[in-house]
Amino acid sequence: MMTFPNVQSASAALFLTFALAGAAPAEHLPEPHGPVILTVEGTIARTNGEGRARLDLQMLRDIGETTITTDTIWTAGTSEFTGVALDDLLDYLGAEGQEIDARAINDYAVTVPIADAVEGGPILAYAMDGKTMSRRDKGPLWLIYPYASSSTYRTEVIYARSIWQLDRMTVLD
């Protein structure tokens, strides 16, 4: 059913460590070059202007890739989701807080506890089965939990938190 998300996540984390080792610790994020697909606000350490972190796809890819293979109740069959792990992202941004207010393009809003952001936990998927997800396919970002790995991820609450067409996040204390 699933293909060792933990191992892949671990190797991604390793890669990240090396990547960041070269760069001097910077409070400021680089400016995005492509269209901004995610804006993060709230108690975060790193921003790129106006207290916000504006991120394009490439920036997200640079943080590190994590893959989850699982079925979902919204799709047919098993799919491979590729994205950035939520905890990696929060680490990257130096986020300090209790929960995240996540919103979609259609203004669907959910609250995700920071506690969910663990290794082997949810990712912000930008590709499904190797294809970048468009807005019509629940893109650009979809919060995917590893549903197949545990029944604790197959609850109404988790399903409700699995927000798609995500484009804004606010980290709250």
Place this chain on the structure above:
Amino acid sequence: MSRRNRFLPGGRAIFFGVALICMVAIGFLAVEIVRDLRLLNSANSDNVQWTLSQAEVEFLEMRHALDTARRQPEPDLDRLIEEFDIFYSRISTLETGALYESLRDLPEFAEPMQRIRRTLDDLVPLIDGPRADLAAGLPRIESAFGQSRADLRELATSGLYHFARQSDFQRISVAVTLMRLGLLTSVLVMVLIFLLRHAQNASRQTERRGHELAAAYTRLNTILDTSLDAVLVADLSGDIQQFNPAAERIFKYDAQQVVGRNIGGLIVPDHLRDAHEAGMARMRAGGERRVVGRGRVRLDAMRSTGEVFPAELALETAQTGSEEIIVGFLRDISHRISSENELVEARDKALAGEKAKADFLAMMTHEIRTPLNGVLGNLSLLEETDLTPAQARYVHNMAVSGKLLMSHVDAVLDIARFESGATALRAEVVDPGRLVQDIIDSQTSAAEANGNTLDWAWTGAPADWIRVDASRLQQVLVNLIGNAIKFTRDGHVQVEIEQGDPLDQPGAEAGLWLEIRIIDTGIGIAEADLDRVFEDFQTSGCTQDKGLPGTGLGLGIARRFVRAMQGEIGAESTLGEGSVFWLRLPVRAARAPHNADRTGTGCAPAGPCSILLVEDNEINLELARDMLSLMGHDVSIARNGQEAVVAAGARCFDLILMDIRMPVMDGLAATRAIRDGQGPNRDAPIVALSANVLPEAKDRFIAGGMSDFLGKPLMKKELAQVIARFCSDAALAEGAPRDPAVDDPLAALKARYLDETCALFDWLATMPDDWSEIADRAHRIAGSAAAFGQADLRMALLSVETTAEAEDAAALAQAVSQARRAWETAPDPSVA
């Protein structure tokens, strides 16, 4: 074992069955609950209704963006595209999401979905195309969505309806599961209650059994503690497990001291230890058990002090669990054994005393009767000599006194014999009429002396031969008739005899009885005295009795004899008018004996007979020979059995009178030799002469082949009766001439006695070593000494005889010297 087996099919099986059912039920419930929980836990539905209505909302958002775009001169196409994408995404979700798979099977859902899809797909090129085209195509988009509003509504309502129904099903399913859960829970609770009850019962039973066990244990302990017997429990190797207080007392050990130690070294005495070890080894090997299970066994045991005592032991084995134990019950019987020994000793002493008494009686018989024999015999002879009237009177008085003395001795002897149980009944066949006639005949002169008439008669039909102890009956009748004569003066004594059957059943032999009544017209007996007359030593206080007083034993003996014959005796009397003494005996009818007619009337003098007289004592020999000669018989003499056998082989005798105790060959041996030989006297009557008048002696003589018995001293009348009985029809024609005795036979006898006695002492002085000759000669002289009134000498010589027989030289020497002293100090030999 059996207890456990009994449990398994019942309680335990139910217990296990119930437990199994419970486990299955619980397993079933667990599966059910897990399944339901999984259904409830893994929410496979997002908020479907919300999604469906969200589709409508997003459609309307898109329509709104479209309307806004159409109304604006510079339409915001980006917003329209975004709303289109969102709606498109929503429809894609409904189209592909696993959650909506069941919905997609519904035609009322699938058909509008397809129409919307087609519309969207038709519009995608326009949306994704150049903005100018899109702006121009806005009316077309609006018309394309004209139908979609209705389709979307249909989609939503059908979806809502479907999920509502699904929700109902789920509710029902949950309700059913819950109901099942409830049901199973109830069953489970019931089972649990049942199990609880069962467990309670089991526990109560266990508790009760525990109490019972405790009670039984207490009871057993009490029994063990209070047992008077020692109780020991040991295992098969002999190690003591239990030792009760009685065992502590008997063996003088403390229980704590001995428990765990081996029984062999503690209580088995040394001489039994090897046997004990062998027995234990044999038992362990499963071999023969010689003591275990054999009841009481007598053996010795040992106390802690080392004292060995007799004990009674019973051993049993018992199975306790897997182990076999030995239980021993032991009783200290040392007290019992010692009392038993004392009893045995006491009994032996008593028996010895009885024996001594019997011996004394026999001795007295001999001791008193032998000299009396001499006295009376010589008086008989003296009466035959010429006497002055005065002398004749003195002799007569002496004879009366002597006879009275003899009768007293006989009476005492009778009682003593009776009391010692020596009187066996001897049934003889007699004619009662003749028996009475004989007595009447013998008493007639006495009756006449008192001026009385004496006669007898049958009352009723005279009886024939009967079987009865004739000599006893005779003795009783003599006594009663003698009394009647004694207490009657110038009167009449009548004897009535009657035989009958109390039930008047002729032929019923067993019921026959004989009644004899002696009726006198004498002085009578006061009524107050009537009850005592049969008691011992009751003499009549009557002063009219001019005769010599009796011993007072006569009626006592009579009553004893009658009772011994199962009869009754009684008396009725009126003072001054007379008395009736009656006796009634059960008798048995008998056939007449062959020689019935030979039973003489007693006193009829027989014709001259040839008689062989065998007697070792010279005095007695002379007395008897003179008596017989005076009766006119032909007398031959033999001085011992050997001589008698020789004499009997030489010629035929009508009668042989045989002394029993004689030297060389005794009377019994001689009788046997004569009877067994081919001589002419093989069938001749042989009558024993003995001072031993005890009945067993008589029986012995009869058994030894002798025809009859005559007690010593010889009485002329008895001698005449015997001769009459055996020689009456053998009367010899040639009456032997009267053998003239020496002129003064007594003087000659005395001289001879003195010579023989002197010769004996001279011979004894030579220290002879022939024991039996010493005994014989001493015996012979002792017999003569008695006759000559030298009782001390006689006693001394008898002890010489005894010690010689015992072959005790030292005692013999002493006895001889005593005898010599007695001889030297003895009075002059004199006969009566």
